[in-house]
Amino acid sequence: MPLHTWLLFLPAVFAINVYPGPNNLMALGNGARRGGRQAFLAAAARLPAFAAMIALVALGLGVVLAASETFFVVLKWIGAAYLVYLGIRMMLAPVDEAAVGRAPAEPLARLARREFLVAATNPKAIVTFTAFFPQFLTPGGEHYVEMAQMGLAFLLLEAVAILIYAGLGSRIGALAGTARRMRLVNRLSGGALVVAGALLALARRPQAV
Structure with a gap:
């Protein structure tokens, strides 16, 4: 892609990366309760889910999936229910006075699986990729190469967003x-996930271009 296209694409895509969506809210909560390192490693599990979605868009399947009302609705309700479930669990999580300041002994694989599932069950993600990436393709250019380049840039900036949250x-x-304060953090983090789940349940399918 030409340099001027990159100068438009990178700030725009980073705005998407740092938006406080469900995955970023989960990284924020995990960072507060388990420390930045464990939160970062767990959140990295969302990257394969996004990479698969970008690959589907590059192959042309993203348009089909984004246009499917049934696909969007089913995945939307699965994702919304899962977010509400995780949020309630987080709000009700016990906090031991002696454990404050130490990472709870919850397997990293379990945290990573949650991050992956939240990303994979968010239908708005694949619609976003389908509607957003093609706008920056060069007419007559090597679209597969450009999609791969944009996908890699997105994933790298997503890692930066993970680090921030x-x-x-x-x-x-x-x-x-x-x-006491940690219980408040749990309730606020969990409540944010419940709200995110409710908003996802109410979401309408965006129009792909």
């Missing part, structure tokens, strides 16, 4: 200091 969450956790 995990680090911010870790800082919030360090400031909490007491079990």
Whole structure:
């Protein structure tokens, strides 16, 4: 892609990366409760889900899936229910006074699986890729190569966004200091996920271009 196209694409895509969506809210909560390193490693599991969606868009299947009302609705309700479930679990999670400041012994694989599932069950993600990426393709250019380049840039910037949210969450956790404050952090983080789930349930299918 020409340089001027990259100068338009990169800021626009980074705005998408840092938007406080369900995955970023989860990284924030995990950072507060389990530390920045574990939150970052867990959140990295969302990258394969996004990579698969970008590949589908590059192959042309993204248009078909984005245009399917049934696909969108079914995946939307699965994703919304899962977010509400995770949010309620987070709000009700017990906090031991002696455990404050130490990462709970929850397997990293379990946290990573949650991140992957939240990303994979968000139908708005594939619609976003389908509607957004093609706008930056060069007419008559090598579209597969350009999609791969944009996809790689998206994933790299997504990793930066993960680092930001995990680090911010870790800082919030360090400031909490007491079990009472950590319970408040859990309730706020969990409540944010419940709200995200409700908003996803109410979402209409965006129009792909």
